[in-house]
Amino acid sequence: xxxxxxLACILAVYMTSQANAAIIADNGPVxxxxxxxxxxxxxNVDCGGTGNWTIYDDFVxxxxxxxxxxDWIDWFSRGAPSDYIATNWSIFNADPFTAYSIFSGTVTAAxxxxxxxxxxxxxxxxxxxxxxxxxxxxGINNVVVNGAITTMAYxxxxxxxxxxxxxxxxxAHQTVMRDRAFRVFGDSQSVPEPGTLAxxxxxxxxxxxxxxRSGR
Numbered sequence: 001x002x003x004x005x006x007l008a009c010i011l012a013v014y015m016t017s018q019a020n021a022a023i024i025a026d027n028g029p030v031x032x033x034x035x036x037x038x039x040x041x042x043x044n045v046d047c048g049g050t051g052n053w054t055i056y057d058d059f060v061x062x063x064x065x066x067x068x069x070x071d072w073i074d075w076f077s078r079g080a081p082s083d084y085i086a087t088n089w090s091i092f093n094a095d096p097f098t099a100y101s102i103f104s105g106t107v108t109a110a111x112x113x114x115x116x117x118x119x120x121x122x123x124x125x126x127x128x129x130x131x132x133x134x135x136x137x138x139g140i141n142n143v144v145v146n147g148a149i150t151t152m153a154y155x156x157x158x159x160x161x162x163x164x165x166x167x168x169x170x171x172a173h174q175t176v177m178r179d180r181a182f183r184v185f186g187d188s189q190s191v192p193e194p195g196t197l198a199x200x201x202x203x204x205x206x207x208x209x210x211x212x213r214s215g216r
Contacts, residue, residue, distance in 0.1 A: 025059035025184035036151035049169030057165035065186035069125035072182035079148025154178035
């Protein structure tokens with residue numbers, strides 16, 4: 001017979017199993033032939049402006065999710081992965097040129113080569129950010145040393161520049177850019193199915209019976 005502790009464990013396992021990690025936003029892969037386009041690192045005066053560039057791009061969330069991380073593709077146009085220190089990231093719920101970030105942090109991403117010369121996938125995980133349905137913006141700025149430069153990978157739309165992302169040096173230099181290639185990962189906060197709700201109801205009823213028998 002189940003004990004109260006045993007039934008509590010069943011419920012805990014159920015609640016944990018509902019968190020299903022998934023790609024919840026995909027802004028597109030880096031197509032063959034894509035080239036380094038714009039700086040997303042600093043400080044480096046060779047990028048122009050203050051030399052401390054951040055790239056922002058929007059993504060759409062359908063349903064409630066807990067964001068666990070994101071990844072993107074960058075080139076080392078100068079320097080190497082050993083010159084990479086960390087990434088400043090930020091999330092906005094409105095245009096980042098006019099709004100304040102609702103979440104932000106600094107973390108060192110895991111880098112892995114893609115097979116293209118000087119191109120690497122940057123991946124950040126272990127985050128826990130609750131977001132509801134809506135349009136959000138992700139900002140990325142890589143901290144590098146020794147004069148290194150990282151540049152964004154973009155999703156080209158023919159030969160035209162489609163103004164679907166933003167880039168800023170934090171000062172007067174701001175512009176619109178091509179769409180950035182990145183993915184957002186998260187755990188879906190799903191609603192239990194009717195059959196599962198019945199199991200939970202049975203477990204809760206068991207709780208009540210055991211509490212009566214124990215006189216608690």
